[in-house]
Amino acid sequence: MSELTSAPPAGTPTWIDLGVPDLDRAIEFYGALFGWEFDVGPEMAGRYTMCLLRGKPVAAIAPNPEATDVWWNVYFATEDCDASAAAVERAGGSVLVAPMDVMDKGRMAIVTDVTGAQFGLWQADAHLGSEIVNEPNALLRNDLITADPRAARDFYTAVFGYTQDSNPDLPDVDFTFLRRPDGHEIGGIVGDPEAGASRWTTLFQVDDVDAVARRAADAGGIAGEPFDMIYGRLADITDPFGARFQVGSPKR
Template sequence: MTKLDSLQPNGTPTWIDLGIPDLDRAMEFYGAVFGWEFDVGPESMGRYTMCLIEGREVAAIMPNHDSEASEFWWNVYFATDDVATTVSKAEAAGGHVIAPPTDVMDKGRMAIVKDPVGAQFGLWHGNRHVGARVVNEPNALLRNDLVTPNPGPAREFYAQVFGYTLDSEGYLGDDDFTFLRRPDGHEIGGIVGEPKARTASWGTLFMVDDADATAARATEAGGTADAPYDMAYGRVAEIKDPFGTPFSVGSPKFGG
């Protein structure tokens, strides 16, 4: 198990959370799909619920009380040493601040930003909550990729904000895919140019032992799943939970 107990380097996806209409139904679904256990937060914290593997945080879910909300998604938060400085860089690069820097009690400091192509993401500087404490293991976060019909401005934005280097090495054939790498060369995700995409959004991919079996569990638990398929890095399934929240799962080749 890849365990983390310290802050990740700047620009690394470090946390994910999800707001949905029915917390109990979400726990039932994600418990069945990933085997997660849950630590439900108090009402004073909006019932912000930690999703756990062997007692270690991998994600969070919470009730979304907006009766008019019709779309739900996994939010990705990027690690930063200084939230305010990174927000300033994002604004200078053409981003828009949705939620300004704020302290989350003694857990850490956060902000929410929208990039120039419309994709939303969070920033997190951890204190008592460092972020995901299990990654790159079955049923935990593996990677995040931005899908957008307009990849050019996105590449420029994220390189400017986080100092990523960009490369397209042809691993995915003719697909428009750009690797995002931290200054130390570590790949943190990528940008997918998809002309048919309706909007720009960050996707979340969880590692699993068996993409086909996970897709079957998701369907049995009340979600939907497209037929799993093979790609250069392994076998993938695209899934939606009972509220229509999209996410992906990938079999172990992705860890190689």
């Protein structure tokens, strides 16, 4: 069980959200999948909806009637959103949404890295980010899949000060661990020449991958065949809007 009561260190994936054309349908799907409860925000806040586990926020879903390309967007913690956005630009990335205050919740920006992958920056105030992580029905990890891993490695080291090391457990995969300066692993970079557009992936932890895959299909999504790998059991899921993510049960 991992419940957070303060903002995580800078460079940690701290929040995820999803923009969808049909909020009610998304609530139905993700409620069936993870047993989340939902706190629908007011119209003045764009009905930005908190996904709750044991009453604590773990993610958010927002209505976006114009959404055609849907994915879970990851936000990285920062102590200074403006400084991190400037670091993104210095490293060759772009700022799509300039740093802005979100009421009393915190300060955010939306940026892209040097390979074109989008992510957010979150400087916490009243909203810490995901208050439950690394346990069933909550965020477990994020990895970047890109056709240009060398450029990505240089970029994220410049922006967040990550250290890097290869993965001897997967010698046939171009995979690099990303670690905060304190050595804590925050995710990784997967090099794939056929990746197409670079994108950060999202992996949710679950107790039973096969059962969740069945629930996803029953709820109107698409579930790939669950498979075993060195770290546990995984399944690829696509929600009714086309957002792709994984569910996994770590090997114990």
